[in-house]
Amino acid sequence: MVYAKKLPTPEAVLATIKPGCLYCAHHISRKFSIPSSDIAALLASMVSKGLLSRVKPNGRRNSYYCQPGSEPSFEKHTIDETMAQPRTYAVLTGEIAGYGAEMERYRALAMMTRAR
Numbered sequence: 001m002v003y004a005k006k007l008p009t010p011e012a013v014l015a016t017i018k019p020g021c022l023y024c025a026h027h028i029s030r031k032f033s034i035p036s037s038d039i040a041a042l043l044a045s046m047v048s049k050g051l052l053s054r055v056k057p058n059g060r061r062n063s064y065y066c067q068p069g070s071e072p073s074f075e076k077h078t079i080d081e082t083m084a085q086p087r088t089y090a091v092l093t094g095e096i097a098g099y100g101a102e103m104e105r106y107r108a109l110a111m112m113t114r115a116r
Helices: 010-016 025-032 036-049 099-114
Strands: 053-055 064-066
Touching: 010 025, 010 036, 025 036, 036 064
Parallel strands: none
Antiparallel strands: 053 064
């Protein structure tokens, strides 16, 4: 026998929502262990009654819900433009000594035997 879960009351939904936090229908439905399609109608009726606010941050497709008056701001961040710093390291164009010279000799030997 399959038992259908009852929809939560608007008061129960409001009790789980913290001020200043955004929740999608999926998150709210997971808290009550019911499908998100079942709770979508309840959330829409709560928005129409003014119990919840529907927010779409930065033009996203999904709707998020929060308590009215506690919507977070989604201002676009400005990027500080800075010019590239001048190069502060030396570009060495000369003979390589030490480990680098040894690796160069191995590379030259490998290229010489490869040509045959």
